[in-house]
Amino acid sequence: MATKSTGGTEKTKSIEVKKKLINVLIVDDDPLNRRLHEMIIKTIGGISQTAKNGEEAVILHRDGEASFDLILMDKEMPERDGVSTTKKLREMKVTSMIVGVTSVADQEEERKAFMEAGLNHCLEKPLTKAKIFPLISHLFDA
Amino acid sequence: MDALIAQLQRQFRDYTISLYQQGFLDDQFTELKKLQDDGSPDFVSEVLSLFFEDCVKLISNMARALDTTGTVDFSQVGASVHQLKGSSSSVGAKRVKTLCVSFKECCEAKNYEGLMLCYRCVRCLQQVDIEYKALKTKLQDMFNLEKQIIQAGGIVPQVDIN
Numbered sequence A: 001m002a003t004k005s006t007g008g009t010e011k012t013k014s015i016e017v018k019k020k021l022i023n024v025l026i027v028d029d030d031p032l033n034r035r036l037h038e039m040i041i042k043t044i045g046g047i048s049q050t051a052k053n054g055e056e057a058v059i060l061h062r063d064g065e066a067s068f069d070l071i072l073m074d075k076e077m078p079e080r081d082g083v084s085t086t087k088k089l090r091e092m093k094v095t096s097m098i099v100g101v102t103s104v105a106d107q108e109e110e111r112k113a114f115m116e117a118g119l120n121h122c123l124e125k126p127l128t129k130a131k132i133f134p135l136i137s138h139l140f141d142a
Numbered sequence B: 001m002d003a004l005i006a007q008l009q010r011q012f013r014d015y016t017i018s019l020y021q022q023g024f025l026d027d028q029f030t031e032l033k034k035l036q037d038d039g040s041p042d043f044v045s046e047v048l049s050l051f052f053e054d055c056v057k058l059i060s061n062m063a064r065a066l067d068t069t070g071t072v073d074f075s076q077v078g079a080s081v082h083q084l085k086g087s088s089s090s091v092g093a094k095r096v097k098t099l100c101v102s103f104k105e106c107c108e109a110k111n112y113e114g115l116m117l118c119y120r121c122v123r124c125l126q127q128v129d130i131e132y133k134a135l136k137t138k139l140q141d142m143f144n145l146e147k148q149i150i151q152a153g154g155i156v157p158q159v160d161i162n
Helices: A031-043 A054-061 A082-091 A109-114 A127-138 B001-019 B025-034 B043-066 B072-090 B094-108 B114-151
Strands: A003-005 A021-025 A048-050 A072-076 A099-100 A121-124
Touching: A003 A127, A021 A031, A021 A054, A031 A048, A031 B025, A031 B043, A031 B072, A048 A054, A054 A072, A054 A082, A054 B001, A072 A082, A082 A109, A099 A109, A109 A121, A121 A127, A127 B025, B001 B114, B025 B043, B025 B072, B043 B072, B043 B114, B072 B094, B072 B114, B094 B114
Parallel strands: A021 A048, A021 A072, A072 A099, A099 A121
Antiparallel strands: A003 A048
């Protein structure tokens, strides 16, 4: 089941996209990574929802109501992996920015295939504020 | 009381630095600490709990897989090692991560087979088990020092590793 958490703006600057907070979907089968990425998004001023695998992410988008500014997509997941999920979401005309999250062990060909599935960008684990912040800021500049 | 707080803060600072110098922790742990704030004061211990749960589960899976009297599926063992490597990388558990890298190479080694490969993997697993438990003890000691500082009325100092 996907879960939601609301970001705070206590100490960090919010990133606003068209006068709203960035709404992020975190797709990862690892609860540790989901928690870590949730916290990163919260501290840079976004709000996040999580999905345990690609299939949950697809189900979230099925009714056409879901609207995320950014999807952080893990590559290796059970039920439906990141490559398949990205392809499916793009087939469903999902226009959210999708950033793939890969492991350092992934080969170049695997990363290329992941990008070709429809990613906007790819980042290597572990994710940090420093990796995500400039990426989001740059991609949302008018 | 101020002298006690100062002493505890010094102990905490020295102990934390030693964990980095001895290779138990790396920069990713520093990143975790930076993410913790007043709104989520238990974030680091929450994430570390998830990590240690992962360790117990994955090491148990690997031990079961390597204990089979029949054919061992080394790719399955490798998959568990890969997961553990990912978790350890996410929390900054440097020594555990390094061991997982060697362990994964061992699982994928083509120049060993059968019993010899199994033996080498079991040795790797034993080292990972020892290492994660050592890290858990070290971190518990560090958190105890934090608690003592707070109980004495002091503030836990930010430790600059560089």
